[in-house]
Amino acid sequence: MTSRISTSRVALLSANPADANPYVALLRAGLASAGIEATLLDNPEADGLPEAARRADIVHLHWLELWGRPPYHSLQHLNRWGLPGRGVRRWLEPALNSPGRFETWRARFLDRFFAALAQYKADGGRLVYTLHNWGQHEGEHERTEQAALDRFLGLVDAVHVHAEYIVPELQARLPKAASPVIRVIPHGNYIGVYPNTISRSEARRDLGITNDSFACLFFGLIRPYKGLEELLPAFAQLADPHALLLIACLSWQRDFARQLAVIFA
Structure with missing residues (x-):
């Protein structure tokens, strides 16, 4: 078994950029204040598991339904290219997310991703998942995303949810052989993240x-x-x-x- 670098090294995987949602950035800051080294990774790379994540003791994934989606994979460099991200995104996303293209691309990506996670666990790593959503907000590609979540829940060591009422539904959803630790930690607020200059x-x-x-x-x-x-x-x-x-x-x-x-x- 491969030895891990440190018992307090965490890789936070999130396709939701910090400028769109500060959740993971705040989590990283909270971990740092507790003396835990955490690296925020937002590029899925070829098999979904960045090289820096392979060296961490714990991989903590957020928003599985967004991780590796074609729009995020294909449009993540818009700013680097100097293109108007929002306008180009509105134009390209419908084509990138067409049902046929999405299902094929997503299935291949998830197969590679779950294989990489299984190898990561075999090498001694641990997986944590924060269950923000059951799937896409608008129910897009529901069959694909639900199957992906079921596969992922069979791999994780721990699941973090934000409310007690989620726990029974999650327990009923778990594969029979899965027994992850489930922890309820309420969603934090964003007070202080955004400027507040008016009374x-x-x-x-x-x-x-x-x-x-x-x-x-x-x-x-x-x-x-x-x-x-x-x-x-x-x-x-x-x-x-x-x-x-x-x-x-x-x-x-x-x-x-x-x-x-x-x-x-």
């Missing part, structure tokens, strides 16, 4: 919100899985005359945004 009273004044209003905020990306089309009817049922719904969003899916515009008109 509550100033924000209300700028937005025209009175002090006696009870403001409800929907903030973030507009995506079908979030149930935004159900929000307005639910909010309309409130009898509070001081209730105010504020929606501050960005949409990458223009067709869905247009559907919402009709509902909210």
